[in-house]
Amino acid sequence: MSCCAPPMALDGAPDPSAAQQEIHLASRDLGNGLRQSDLAVPGLHCAACIRAVETGLARLPEVELVRVNLSTRRVAVQWRGSAAPELLTALAQLGYPGHLFESEAQEKDPESDRLIRALAVAGFCAMNIMLLSVSVWSGAEPETRRAFHWISGALALPCLIYSGRIFFASAWAVLRRGRTNMDVPISIGICLAFALSLYDTIHDGPHAYFDAATSLIFFLLIGRTLDHLMHEKARAAVRGLMRLAPRGATVLDADGSRTYLPLADVAPGMRIALTAGERVPVDGVVEEGASELDCAIATGESAPRPVSPGTAVQAGTLNLSGPLTIVATAKAESSFLAEMVRLMEAAEGGRARYRRIADRAAALYSPVVHATALLAFLGWIAAVGDWHRAITIAIAVLIITCPCALGLAVPIVQVVASRRLFEAGIMVKDGSAIERIAEIDTVAFDKTGTLTYGQPQLVDPASISAADLAIAASIARRSSHPLSRAIAAAAPEGGLTLADIREHPGLGVEAELDGHRYRLGRAEWALPDAADTQAGGTVLSRDGSLVTRFSFAETLRPQARAAIDALHARGFATVLLSGDRLAAVEPIAARLGIESVSAGLLPVGKVERLAALAAEGRKVLMVGDGLNDAPALAAAHASMAPASAADIGRNAADFVFLHDGLDAVPTAVAVARAAGRLVRQNFALAIIYNALALPVAIAGYVTPLVAALAMSLSSILVVANALRLDGGRAAAPAKPSPRPARGLAPAGQPSP
Amino acid sequence: MSSLVFLIPLALLLGGAALTAFLWSLRSGQYDDLDGAAERILLDDEKDRKP
Numbered sequence: 001m002s003c004c005a006p007p008m009a010l011d012g013a014p015d016p017s018a019a020q021q022e023i024h025l026a027s028r029d030l031g032n033g034l035r036q037s038d039l040a041v042p043g044l045h046c047a048a049c050i051r052a053v054e055t056g057l058a059r060l061p062e063v064e065l066v067r068v069n070l071s072t073r074r075v076a077v078q079w080r081g082s083a084a085p086e087l088l089t090a091l092a093q094l095g096y097p098g099h100l101f102e103s104e105a106q107e108k109d110p111e112s113d114r115l116i117r118a119l120a121v122a123g124f125c126a127m128n129i130m131l132l133s134v135s136v137w138s139g140a141e142p143e144t145r146r147a148f149h150w151i152s153g154a155l156a157l158p159c160l161i162y163s164g165r166i167f168f169a170s171a172w173a174v175l176r177r178g179r180t181n182m183d184v185p186i187s188i189g190i191c192l193a194f195a196l197s198l199y200d201t202i203h204d205g206p207h208a209y210f211d212a213a214t215s216l217i218f219f220l221l222i223g224r225t226l227d228h229l230m231h232e233k234a235r236a237a238v239r240g241l242m243r244l245a246p247r248g249a250t251v252l253d254a255d256g257s258r259t260y261l262p263l264a265d266v267a268p269g270m271r272i273a274l275t276a277g278e279r280v281p282v283d284g285v286v287e288e289g290a291s292e293l294d295c296a297i298a299t300g301e302s303a304p305r306p307v308s309p310g311t312a313v314q315a316g317t318l319n320l321s322g323p324l325t326i327v328a329t330a331k332a333e334s335s336f337l338a339e340m341v342r343l344m345e346a347a348e349g350g351r352a353r354y355r356r357i358a359d360r361a362a363a364l365y366s367p368v369v370h371a372t373a374l375l376a377f378l379g380w381i382a383a384v385g386d387w388h389r390a391i392t393i394a395i396a397v398l399i400i401t402c403p404c405a406l407g408l409a410v411p412i413v414q415v416v417a418s419r420r421l422f423e424a425g426i427m428v429k430d431g432s433a434i435e436r437i438a439e440i441d442t443v444a445f446d447k448t449g450t451l452t453y454g455q456p457q458l459v460d461p462a463s464i465s466a467a468d469l470a471i472a473a474s475i476a477r478r479s480s481h482p483l484s485r486a487i488a489a490a491a492p493e494g495g496l497t498l499a500d501i502r503e504h505p506g507l508g509v510e511a512e513l514d515g516h517r518y519r520l521g522r523a524e525w526a527l528p529d530a531a532d533t534q535a536g537g538t539v540l541s542r543d544g545s546l547v548t549r550f551s552f553a554e555t556l557r558p559q560a561r562a563a564i565d566a567l568h569a570r571g572f573a574t575v576l577l578s579g580d581r582l583a584a585v586e587p588i589a590a591r592l593g594i595e596s597v598s599a600g601l602l603p604v605g606k607v608e609r610l611a612a613l614a615a616e617g618r619k620v621l622m623v624g625d626g627l628n629d630a631p632a633l634a635a636a637h638a639s640m641a642p643a644s645a646a647d648i649g650r651n652a653a654d655f656v657f658l659h660d661g662l663d664a665v666p667t668a669v670a671v672a673r674a675a676g677r678l679v680r681q682n683f684a685l686a687i688i689y690n691a692l693a694l695p696v697a698i699a700g701y702v703t704p705l706v707a708a709l710a711m712s713l714s715s716i717l718v719v720a721n722a723l724r725l726d727g728g729r730a731a732a733p734a735k736p737s738p739r740p741a742r743g744l745a746p747a748g749q750p751s752p
Numbered sequence: 753m754s755s756l757v758f759l760i761p762l763a764l765l766l767g768g769a770a771l772t773a774f775l776w777s778l779r780s781g782q783y784d785d786l787d788g789a790a791e792r793i794l795l796d797d798e799k800d801r802k803p
Contacts, residue, residue, distance in 0.1 A: 047791040070788030117775060124771045128764060144756065151760065 021260035022247050023084035026100045033080045034064065037087060040240040041098035044073045049096065056094040060085040072236055074101060099242040112232055115225040118163040122221050125159035126214040130708070133211040137705045142204075149201040152210040159214045160194055163221060182362040185369060186403045190216060192395045207392070212399050212707045219404055219715050223411040227431060230418045234427035238656045244297065245316065245337065245647050249281040250274075252325065263332040274324045276505075277480060279316060283335045284326035286311045291322040291505045294482065297626050297646045298336065300448045300579030302456070302554055304482060316627045316646065321481050322505020337648070340603060340630045344652055347607050347635035356432050357679060358410040365406060373397040376698045389700070396702040400693045405714040409682035412722040417675035420725065425659040426668050433654030437638040437669060438676035439619050443567055444610065444636065446624035447578035447585055449644060451560055451592065451662070455482050456552035461490040468548045471496060472540045475511050475520045479503055483538055484520070486552055508538075516542050523549075554588065557642075563662040564592045570666070575613070575620075577606045579628050606632035623665055625649055640665060674725055682718045689714045 027035040041053065050068045057066045057077060062085040065078040075098065079085050091098045132148040140148065167190070171183035190213050197208040248262045252271040266272070266282055274280065276291065292304040298316040307313060313326060315335040332338065373394045380390035414431040421428055428434060445451050461469060473491035476484035478501050498511040508521010519526035519541045526541040540547045567574055575596045578585045582599035589597045598609055606624075610632055613620050622629070622636030625645035633639040633652040641653035642660075650656055657664035693710055696702060777783070 047794040050788065050791060051795050068788060069785040070791055071785045113778065116778060120771060120774050120778075124767055128767055131763075132760075147756075151764075155764075 019088055020084045020086060023087055023100060025247050025260070025262055027079075027084065030078065034078055035080065035084075037077045037079070037084070038101040039075045039077065039087060039091065039098040040073060040101045040242070041068075041075055041091060041096050042073055042240070043096045043098075044068060044070055052094055053091070053096055057087065057090055060087070060090055073240060100247075101240065109232055112225075112228055115166070115221065115228055118166055119218070119221045119225050122159050122163035122214060122218040125155045125163075126211070126218040129155050129211045129214050133704065133708070136208075145206070146201075146204055149197075149208045149210070152208060153198055153201050156194060156197075156210040156214050159217060160190065163217050164190055166221070166224070167217070179359075180363055180366055181359040182365075182403065182407055185362065185366040185398075186216070186220065186407055188370070189213075189398045189403055193399050196392060196395045207704050209395070209399060209704050209707060211704060212711060215708065216399075216404050216711065219711070220407045223408045223415070226415045227411040230415050230422070231428060231430050234418065234422060235429055237658070238427050238429070238650055241643055241650060241656075243647055244279065246279050246281045266328055266332060268328050268330055270328045272326050272328060274319050274326060276319055276321055276323060279318050280313050280326065282315050282328045282332050283330040284313055284328045286313060286324055287327050288325040289323050289505065291324050292320045292481065294318040294320050296448045299628055300446060300626050302448045302452070302580055302584055321479065321503065337627060340627050340648060343603055343607065343631035344634040344648070347631045354432060354436060356410070357435055358406075361406065361409075361683060365403075369398065369401045372401070372694065372698075379698075380700070393698065393700045393702075396700075396707065397694065397697045399707050400697040400702050400710055401690045404711050405686035405689060405718045406683070408715055408718050409686055410679050412719050413675050413678045413682060413725065416722050416725045417671050420671050421655075421668060424664065424667055424671075425657055426664050427656045427658065429654055429656075433638060434672045434675055435679075436619075437621060437654065438672040440572070440621040440638055440669065442573045442575060442613060442618045442620045443665065444575040444577050444613070444620050444622045444624075444632070445594070446626060446629045446632075447576060447580055447588055448554075449625035450557075450623055450629075450642060451576070451588060452554040452556055455555060456486045457555040458486050458490040459551045459553050464548050464550075466491075468540060471513060471518060472520055472548070472550070474498055474513075475501070475509050475518060475540075478511070479509050483550075483552060484509065487520070487550060517544075518542055518547075519544075554584075556588070556591070557660055557662045559661040559663040561592055563665050564594060566663070566666040567669075568593065570669075572669075573618070575609070577601055577609055577624075577632065579603075579606075579626070603628040603631050607635045610635050621665075621669070640668065671725070678722055678725055682721055685717055685721060686714065689717070
């Protein structure tokens, strides 16, 4: 089983007691002291993985039951005891790094079960009724026909009540608000067909439309169920991504003891201990310690910000190098993060006003069809004066003008499109997102974390002598600071044995090698005697004298340039909206060829820029990842976020792409546009078909056999047309980039 | 006609039994992890393993 990760050594493990308390906090109580934790483990691929994880975790003393779900890449662990087992450490040691999964979000989705049950009942009834109908059509004796009609009626009733209520409920909900959607003509058609057939069965008439009514429900439910399951799968994949916001904080009491409190219980004035690698839970002020904060997710700044006692810190920023003690100044619900949520709620609106294509079509379609049926009824009354004949024909008009093809026209195309995007690593949260992204003409990008990784890269490592670089890299490996990581990544693992390694938070790392004292870090600190500490910078020094200087640049995401070029080639305008300094933004914009640049924007500023673009009549796709982008993601006409985005950004975005490459943006737009074309074709097919069938129905030649044939043919036509969608294949990346996005592996990625 | 009197109810009964079985399997969570079920067949039971 070569696909599976080998067990790996753990380095830089987070504080185990805090991690354990976090597991406890996120678990569910099952009663009798039994608790369940759910973990997302993206690395699960095969039977060997299942075995390794299940047996490995079951060895922990507290654990009672471990169950791997391979489809969702999740592990459910039941355990008892007061302290949580060290599940995350154990998983990492097994070679399957995982993270806690929201326990409240993992409840089974009731809607998909309801749809599948309704589909099963409709399928059973429709198939049996069709079986009986075939013998009626082929000329059964009147006595047999009568019996078969009664049996069909008895089968159709549960189908109508149990499966049909999904359409009735939705139709009733919009009718009450004085609007109409596709479910209104469907519901009217089904109910009238059933009522007429029942009347004819009682009066021993030759024709009953039970088969038409039930197979209509069955076909439409297939489309609706597939649509729901596809988007549910995508949403589950997004929910399975690692949570970036902390669940709680380690609070220091007056007597020096530490307790891990849930975020909601952290009050202003509490002192919070923050180790390197943790995110700041609430807004606060540094009381003790010196470190650097990575603000990429929070404000979009790419350079780490040094902090010392007295500095105010924002919730959501990441502590990089040293332990800090901060004093909370705000509760969690009034922190920076909560501020973003408020802005998001205020910004939402354009999207809520959007009406789905199917509903807009239904608004045109139902008056026409219902008026035609009424005219046919009045016409036949005037012509022959036979009430029963006239009603039969009016209902035949309603059934034959086939809401079936129209009801399937949109969902089937969107299922195929979502599937294509899912294969390309792009998760679509709902169908309306595909319609909206197809309309856009402008793409707005965030810089840090979206166009770039937000992590620096060493500039021109070839110009530094290999020996110096090896020493620097060996020292840098001992630190988790982003600049150290960039240096470490630039040189292969060396066999140098360092002694007396010390990390000085906010300054750098020092170590001893061959009797010399090396310092890697800020110039002012590494070169204390040097006169030319020109604007700081990062240097390597030996015994206080300069060895070499390092300069850094941000790494662009793979295919960033190609993606922007592809967008320009298709006539989209691009805009860069960044919270970073103009000096950091402009070189990136120049490298990528983006003309319109706004830098130093606050979150509100991004929303205002989008509002200004919308006022010009533009439809904007916002691509962003940070906390500060979340309001803009909610305000834009459509939005996309990478898998590494902040939690609320991921939730606000319509699309989440799991692979690193920025080519996901043109791919999503291309697939959505192809889907839009197919939807329009499907509507055209349905309208042509209706135009052909309507005269036949009005002339009174529609028997149940004709209705059943016509309905099936039109549905097959529409579904076959939807399957032609290949926009994703043409534009899809050849292969995903080898580098996983900040420790996240796509859940939908097939095993290699 | 006489054969239909018992054949049709029989057919409906069998179909109904299949429907019930499907609804039961859905409710008891047998469709929750289709990929896992496909792979688990490759795993030995703990008690079947040779010592």
